[in-house]
Structure formats: C-alpha cells, structure tokens
C-alpha cells in the first residue's frame with residue numbers, strides 16, 4: 001500500500017480530470033472560483049488575470065490584449081473558412097484561417113521571465129520596465145508567419161538618442177528582423193530591417209511619454225519567391241503606420257525578442273502569434289515556388 005499516498009496526491013492536483021471524481025456544478029473547472037464570477041468558467045485560472053479588463057480572463061480570451069467582451073471570431077466565415085479562435089478585434093489576417101495565439105505575456109507573474117534569456121527588464125506591477133534591456137525567447141514558435149507585438153504604456157527619452165525594438169527569427173543583434181522606434185535629437189522614426197538585408201524607415205510624430213503604443217513586427221513567408229516583414233505602430237488606438245521589406249531568404253526560425261536602449265520603457269503585455277506552415281515540410285532556404 002506504499003503507493004496509496006502518492007495516488008491521493010495526484011488526485012488532488014487533477015481532481016477535475018479524474019474519472020469518478022465528483023464535479024462541483026458551481027465550479028465546473030475546479031479552480032476554486034464559482035462559475036458565476038469565474039472570468040474563465042471552463043478553464044482553470046485561479047489567478048483570474050484579465051490584462052485588457054474586458055471581463056474575459058487572459059487564459060480564455062481570444063484577444064487577450066485588446067478589449068473584446070463579445071469575443072466575436074467570424075471574419076473568416078465571410079471567406080468560407082472556419083474561424084481560427086483569434087478574435088476579429090486582434091486577428092492580423094481576418095480573411096485567413098488557422099492563425100494562432102502562440103504565447104501571451106501579461107507580465108503579471110514573475111515566472112513569465114523564465115520564458116526569456118537576457119537581462120535588463122524588471123517584471124513587477126503587471127508590466128516590465130527597463131532602460132537598457134534585451135530579452136530573447138528561449139522557445140521558438142513554428143509557422144510560415146510569426147508576429148511579435150508589445151503594448152507600451154510608457155516611452156520616454158532621457159537621452160538625446162534611444163530606441164525601443166522588437167526582433168523575430170533571431171536576437172535582433174546578430175540575426176533576425178528588427179522593428180524599432182528610434183529617437184534622435186532631430187526626429188523619431190519607425191524602422192524595419194533584416195540583419196544583412198533590406199531596410200525601410202518612416203517618420204513618426206513625437207509621442208507623449210504616456211501615449212499608448214502598440215508596436216508589432218510580422219514576418220511572413222508564402223509560396224511566392226520572397227517573403228516580407230512588416231513593422232506596425234499604432235498610437236492611442238489610431239490607425240497603424242506600416243512599413244515593409246522583402247526578405248533575403250525564407251528561413252523560419254521562430255524566436256522573438258524585445259529590447260530597449262536609452263529609453264525609459266514600460267510594456268504592459270506581449271503577444272506572439274503564428275500562421276501555419278503551408279507545406280508539410282517547412283521551407284528552409286532559397287526561393288520556393290512550390291512546396292518541397
């Protein structure tokens with residue numbers, strides 16, 4: 001009978017999944033929060049965190065950083081495709097199915113830092129803050145497309161020059177695509193470049209330090225000869241400014257990073273989304289006009 005205590009321990013950790021274990025009808029996901037007040041009544045989320053405060057908890061929200069209490073996900077059906085569980089309010093490919101929220105970081109729990117290597121960001125008070133910082137994902141996400149998005153609640157420039165940057169497919173220093181806001185004494189610009197590849201810039205107006213910024217970097221490969229990467233900036237919920245570059249290959253690494261230098265930055269949340277591989281065998285190099 002030495003195994004019995006272990007078995008009992010296991011059951012307390014997964015009571016809702018254990019056959020024969022009675023389910024409390026008032027707490028069907030067994031997370032200790034009654035259904036009537038549970039922000040995710042069908043998913044265990046004892047922390048009940050709701051980053052965008054739309055009444056839908058992060059773990060079951062189809063746009064966890066964009067308020068959409070209706071959770072509508074119908075745009076693909078207009079194209080006779082199935083909804084992809086990314087809400088219309090934040091779906092970067094509303095006409096195309098199979099998008100995925102790969103990772104969401106509300107920066108609400110210190111354990112989120114373990115998803116990254118690097119230094120400089122401090123996670124506290126439901127955000128990360130830094131002035132000289134770079135975090136690089138330890139895990140890569142798979143897909144022909146990947147986007148990295150940060151929701152910024154403070155961006156101030158204590159020095160004459162500074163920047164806030166995102167990267168995918170590398171650390172943004174030695175490799176990958178970089179999307180960044182660059183501040184100088186003369187102006188602020190939005191810039192995108194591939195390390196060793198193309199570059200594009202566009203001027204952006206000066207921000208107030210507490211303007212709400214959404215900065216997004218997207219890299220996409222298709223069955224065309226070259227892919228593209230886009231850098232997007234929205235200020236205070238306004239229309240996105242967008243700049244694009246073609247890619248020099250179609251190597252899908254799938255890592256992501258965010259960094260700052262000489263800027264006083266607070267990021268409330270980060271969202272990583274992917275699009276699926278179109279081919280059974282992922283594209284790896286060169287110009288591909290058809291699946292290998």
Ligand SMILES: [Ca+2]
Nearest residue numbers: 040043044045
């Ligand atoms: Ca729940």
Ligand SMILES: [Ca+2]
Nearest residue numbers: 052054056061
């Ligand atoms: Ca929510």
Ligand SMILES: [Ca+2]
Nearest residue numbers: 073084086091
């Ligand atoms: Ca959708």
Ligand SMILES: [Ca+2]
Nearest residue numbers: 093094096099
């Ligand atoms: Ca979609």
